[in-house]
Amino acid sequence: MLFDERPKTRREDLFNRDEELNQLLANLHRPLIVVSGVRRIGKTSLLLVALNESKLPFILVDARKLKDNYGWKDVYGLLSQALSSSLDKIVDVIRKVRGVSILGTSVELSWKGKRYVSLADLFDHLNQKRIVIAIDEAQRLRGPLSREIREAIAHAYDYDRNLTFILTGSEVGLLYDFVGVEDHDSPLYGRYFYELRLDRFSRESGVEFLRRGFKEAGKNVDEGMIQEIVNFFDGIPGWLTLAGNYVVAGKNIEEVKEMSLGVAVNEISNLVRSKRNVSEIVGRRYRHTLKCISEGNNSWSKLYECLTRREGSTLSSNSLSNILQQLEKMSIIHDYEFLDPVYREAVKRL
Ligand SMILES: Nc1ncnc2c1ncn2[C@@H]1O[C@H](COP(=O)(O)OP(=O)(O)OP(=O)(O)O)[C@@H](O)[C@H]1O
Ligand SMILES: [Mg+2]
Structure with a gap:
C-alpha cells in the first residue's frame, strides 16, 4: 500500500525509487555507504527495501533514539536491540562471543567489566559471514563517543571485508560531520564511501503518487485537491503519505x-x-532567525537587519553565521530558504 504510513519494506510499495534502489543494491559490496536526505524523504524506506531485496542478513540500529549526551550503556542498548531483532540470522556468529549472552530471543551485551565486548571485537565476530550493519540517523552518534565509534567502524572498514556499513541521516551536514569527510583527525577521513542523496519527487511524480495511493485506497479524489496537496507539501513523500491518509479518513x-x-x-x-x-x-x-527567514529575508543583509530589529540589539556577524551554518547542517534551510515548505509555514506560528 502506497499510503502505509510506516517505512516501506517491499519494492512494490516503494514509489518512484527504482533508480536509487538499484544503485544502492549495486553498491552493497562496499564497506561504507551513506544515504542522506531531508526528513520524510524516504531514507528508512529505501534502506529497508534494499536490505530485504538483498536477502543479506543485516542488523539495523536506530540511532534516532539516542539522547544528546548518550553513553556506552545507550549505544550497547541499541545494539543489543538490533542484534535481538536479527537473532535468527546471526546467532551462529555471536553465540560464543565473550561479553555476549543470548537469553531466549534477546541478546545481552556487556559494555564494561572483565567480560565485555568492544565494538571492534563485535564487528570482527560478525565478519564471519556477510552482514550489513545499518545505522539509521547516524548523525545522532556525534558527541562524546563519536571518536571511538568511528574508530571501530574504520577498523571494520579495513579488516572486516564481509561487513558493509550503511549510515543514513536527515541532518545531512551533521551526518557528514560525524563521518568526518573534511576532518583530518577523523578516523574515517580519506576513506571512500558511496553516497546516495535522496531528492523529493518531481511535481508530476507527486501527483502520480497521490493518484495511485487514492486509487488503492478506493477513494475518489478530485484533481483539484491532488494539485493543492502537491502545491502545499511539495514532493516530500512522507508529507504526501500523511496528507493522503488524512484525505482517505475524510x-x-x-x-x-x-x-x-x-x-x-x-x-x-x-x-x-x-x-x-x-x-x-x-x-x-x-x-x-527562523522567523526572519520564513518572512522571506533571503540574503545576509536582509536577515541581519531583520534579526537586529527583532532582538532590539546589535549582533555579531559570527553569531548569525553560526546559527545559519547550524540550520544548514540540520537540513532545515539552504541559501536562506526552508527545505521543507511545511516548516516554513510552521515557523510563522512559533
Ligand atoms: N518512495 C516512497 N514510496 C512510498 N512511500 C514512501 C516513499 N518514501 C517515503 N514513503 C513514506 O513516507 C514516510 C516517510 O518515509 P521514511 O520514514 O522512509 O522517510 P525517512 O527519510 O526515513 O524519514 P525520517 O527522516 O523522518 O526518518 C513513510 O510513511 C513512508 O511509508
Ligand atoms: Mg527514517
Missing part, C-alpha cells in the same frame, strides 16, 4: 494542512527548545 484540505502544520510546529519547537537548553539567548536567536 478530512478536507484545510484540515489536512492544519494537522500537518501541527506536526511541523511540534518538531520545530523541539529544535528551538534544544537550543534554549544551551541558553535562553541562543534559543531566542534561533527562533528569530
Whole structure:
C-alpha cells in the first residue's frame, strides 16, 4: 500500500525509487555507504527495501533514539536491540562471543567489566559471514563517543571485508560531520564511501503518487485537491503519505494542512527548545532567525537587519553565521530558504 504510513519494506510499495534502489543494491559490496536526505524523504524506506531485496542478513540500529549526551550503556542498548531483532540470522556468529549472552530471543551485551565486548571485537565476530550493519540517523552518534565509534567502524572498514556499513541521516551536514569527510583527525577521513542523496519527487511524480495511493485506497479524489496537496507539501513523500491518509479518513484540505502544520510546529519547537537548553539567548536567536527567514529575508543583509530589529540589539556577524551554518547542517534551510515548505509555514506560528 502506497499510503502505509510506516517505512516501506517491499519494492512494490516503494514509489518512484527504482533508480536509487538499484544503485544502492549495486553498491552493497562496499564497506561504507551513506544515504542522506531531508526528513520524510524516504531514507528508512529505501534502506529497508534494499536490505530485504538483498536477502543479506543485516542488523539495523536506530540511532534516532539516542539522547544528546548518550553513553556506552545507550549505544550497547541499541545494539543489543538490533542484534535481538536479527537473532535468527546471526546467532551462529555471536553465540560464543565473550561479553555476549543470548537469553531466549534477546541478546545481552556487556559494555564494561572483565567480560565485555568492544565494538571492534563485535564487528570482527560478525565478519564471519556477510552482514550489513545499518545505522539509521547516524548523525545522532556525534558527541562524546563519536571518536571511538568511528574508530571501530574504520577498523571494520579495513579488516572486516564481509561487513558493509550503511549510515543514513536527515541532518545531512551533521551526518557528514560525524563521518568526518573534511576532518583530518577523523578516523574515517580519506576513506571512500558511496553516497546516495535522496531528492523529493518531481511535481508530476507527486501527483502520480497521490493518484495511485487514492486509487488503492478506493477513494475518489478530485484533481483539484491532488494539485493543492502537491502545491502545499511539495514532493516530500512522507508529507504526501500523511496528507493522503488524512484525505482517505475524510478530512478536507484545510484540515489536512492544519494537522500537518501541527506536526511541523511540534518538531520545530523541539529544535528551538534544544537550543534554549544551551541558553535562553541562543534559543531566542534561533527562533528569530527562523522567523526572519520564513518572512522571506533571503540574503545576509536582509536577515541581519531583520534579526537586529527583532532582538532590539546589535549582533555579531559570527553569531548569525553560526546559527545559519547550524540550520544548514540540520537540513532545515539552504541559501536562506526552508527545505521543507511545511516548516516554513510552521515557523510563522512559533
Ligand atoms: N518512495 C516512497 N514510496 C512510498 N512511500 C514512501 C516513499 N518514501 C517515503 N514513503 C513514506 O513516507 C514516510 C516517510 O518515509 P521514511 O520514514 O522512509 O522517510 P525517512 O527519510 O526515513 O524519514 P525520517 O527522516 O523522518 O526518518 C513513510 O510513511 C513512508 O511509508
Ligand atoms: Mg527514517
